[in-house]
Amino acid sequence: MKSRAGQIGLTQGVILVYAILAAKLFIQYPSFLINVGGPAAWQVALIMTGAGLVLFLPMSALARRFPGQGLGKISETVAGPYAGPLLSLTVAAWLFATVVIGLRAFTETFIMAILPTTPPSVLAIVILLCVIYAAHRGIEPLSRATQMLFPVIAAGIFLVLLFSLPRADASRLYPFLGFGPSPTISGGLFYSGIAAEAMVLLVVGHAFEDPESLHRSGLYGILLFGLTAAATVSILVMIFGAPDAAQQSFPMFNLARLVYLGRFLQRTEAFMVMFWIFAVAVRLSALFYAGVVLLTEALRLPWYRPLVYPMAVLAMSLSLLPKDFVTVIRIDRDWLRPLGLALVAIPVVLLVLAAVRRKGGETHAA
C-alpha cells in the first residue's frame, strides 16, 4: 500500500492516544464507569487503566517484532494471505463502527445541549468534513494538528474539573468499595477495551520513528487517560453523587454548566463545546483514518484515499440508523466496548502465530 510515510515521535504518539481516548470523557463515557462502580468509579478507572496497559503490551511486542510495519501488513505476513486480511477486516470493522456510533453520539449530544433545532445531518456533515480532510492528509499531519490542539483539549477537561472543585463533597465517594470489589473489578476489566482504541498506533505503526516510540506512546497515553478518567469520575461523583452522575448522558457538559464562581465566572460551557468539538474531531479522524488504512491493506488496494469518501458517506448513512440516543448509548456500552475487549485478542493471536511460525524479529530482519 502506498501510504504517507511519517515520522511520528513519542510526544505526538502519546498525545494522539490521549486525545483519542480522552474525547470520550466529554460524552457519556464517565457515566458508564460510574454506573458500574458507583462511588468507587475511580477504582474502576484505575483497574481499567491497569488492565488496558497490560492489554497494550502484546500490540507493542508485535510492533517491535515487525518494525516499520502496520497491523495490516503484519497480519498478512503472520496469518497468511486469507486469514491475515480477515483479521485486519475485523479490526477495521470495529474501528469503523466506533466512528459511526461516535458520529451519532456527537450529533445527538450537540443537538441536546447546544443546537436543538439544527438537523442532525448538518452537524454530521460538518464533523465529517473535518474527518475527511484529516484522513485525506494522513496520520502525520493529523498527529501534528493533535499536538497543537492538545493544550486546548486538556484545558477543556482540567479547567472544568478545577473550577468545579468548590462544589465537591468527598463524602460522596463513600461507601469506599462502591457496589463491592467484584463489580468494581469486573467493571474495570470490562472497560479495559480502551486498549483497542490504542490499536490505532499499531495500525499506523509504519509512521512511527521506531517501535520504542510506539510502545511508550501507547503506555503513557493510556496511563494519562486513565488518571484523567479517574480524576474526572471522582469529581463527578463528588459533585453530583453517584446515582445522579450515573444517569447523565453528558456529565462533563453538565459540570461545565455548574461552574459558578460568583458573577464573574459562569456559563463556561460555551468554551467547553469548543474543546469538545476539537477532541471529537481528533478522535473520529484518527479512528476513521486507521479503519480506512486497514481496509485498504486488507483489500490489497494500492492507495487509501479513494476509500475515504465512500467510507465517509457510509459512516454518515449508518450513523443515522439508530432510533434514538439511548440506542446509541446501548450499542456503545453493550456491543462496542465488549467487542473492543475481544479485539485485543487479535494482536495476542498474531504474536503467538509469529512466534510459532518464526516470523518477524531477527528471523524477519535476516
Next chain:
Amino acid sequence: MQLKRAACLLLALVTLFVATGCWDRRELEETGFVLALGVDKGEQSRYAITAMIAIPAKMAGGGKGGGGGGKDKPVLQTTVEAPTIAGAISLIDSYLDRRVSLLHTKALFMAEDLARESGLNTMDEFVRFRQARRTIFYIVTKGKAAAFLKKMDVQQEKDPQRFIEQMTYNSRATAMIPAASQIQQFVTSVNTGYTQPITYYAAIKDEGEAQAAVPKPEQVAAGDFAAGDLPRKGGPNLELFGAAAFRRDRMVGVLTGEEVRYVLLLQDQFQRGYFNIADPRAPGKYVSLDVRRGRPMTIAVDLTGDRPRLDIVVSLEGEILAMQPGIDYTEPEFQPRLEAAAAAEIRRGMRGLVQKTQEWNTDVIGFGSHVVRQFPTVAAWESFKWPEHYQDANVRVEVRMTLRRFGVQLSPPKAAR
C-alpha cells in the same frame, strides 16, 4: 491549481452558510428572558406558574424600582396555570410577542403550602430541560409565590435577579441562610440521601402586619427569626432569612436564622458571624462576639449500640466586639468563664436544632455524610436505612471556644460603665 482554489472557495462559501447556526438563531430582541419563576398551587390546573420576564430597555436605563414594586417596572410578570413548566412556557409564548427563554433564569420561588403538600413534581424539568440550569436558586416563599414576585421591591437594584444573587452572598457574612440552595444541591441531596435538602426561605415584609403581630419575648440571639418576622422597618421589602427544611422533596419545617447558623456549624461550613452571649457574671447584659471557625470539626460515629451515636467537637474562635458595663473580659482570669458561657450557649442552640430536626425526622445537617463512611459497600449502607435511624441517634456535641482577640480597645471605656 485553479481547481484547488475553486474548491477552497466553494468550501468557504458552504462554511459561511453552515457556520451561522441559522436553525438555532435567536435574536435578543425576539427573546423574553425569564429572570425568575414562581410556582403556586393552581385552581384549574396543577400549578399556577408565574414568570418574571425582563424588559431589557427598562433595565438598561431609566427603570425605577426593582422587581414588581416600582411604577416603571423593568420586568413584566404573568401567571398561567399548567401542569408543567414547559406547558406554562407554551402558553406564555402564545400571548407574548417575545419567545420565552429560561436560559437566564436565576431563581425558582415555590409557595410554602405547595412545598409542604406535594413538593415540586416537575423538578425533573429543571434537570433535563436544556434551557434551565442547575444553578437556579431554589427559594421557598412564605405565602404565594406570585404575590411574592409581584410585591418584591428591591429598591437598591434595578435588576431583581442581581439583588437575589447578592443576597445569597450574605451567607458568608451573616451565616443565617444556608451555604447553598440551588437546584443542584437539592437534586443531589435527594438522590444520594446522605443529607436532606435545605433551601432558602423568603418572605415579603409587610410592615403593617408586623406591627399587628404578637410581640415576642426579648430575643437574645440576633437571628432567632424566620423570613417575614424580622423586627425592622424600611429597606427592601424582601427578606431572605432562615431556611426551609425538607424530608426528601417535601418541606417539613422552617428553621430560623440562628438555627441555620447551627446547621452551618455542624456542617463545618460556618465561616463567621456575630453572636450575642448572655454575660455570665452580669445577668441581663450581653457580650457580642465575632465568632469564626477554628479547627475543622471532628465527628466520631459509633454504630455498635442500639442507637447510632455521634460525638462531635466544634472548635471556634472569638473576638469580643462589645462588652456591656460589667466585667472586663480582656482580663485573662475572666476569659474562661466567658468562653465557657459562649460554648454552652452555642451548644444549647445546636442541641435544640438537632432535637427539632429529629422531631421532623430529617437529617438536614448531613450527619449521614459521616455515617456513610462506616459502611464498606452501597448495599450495606442502603440496608442500614440511615434516615430511619436519625430520629433515634444520640448526638453529643462539644463546643470549644477560644477568645483570640478583643477589638481595638482593651478595657471598656469608662463611659460604658
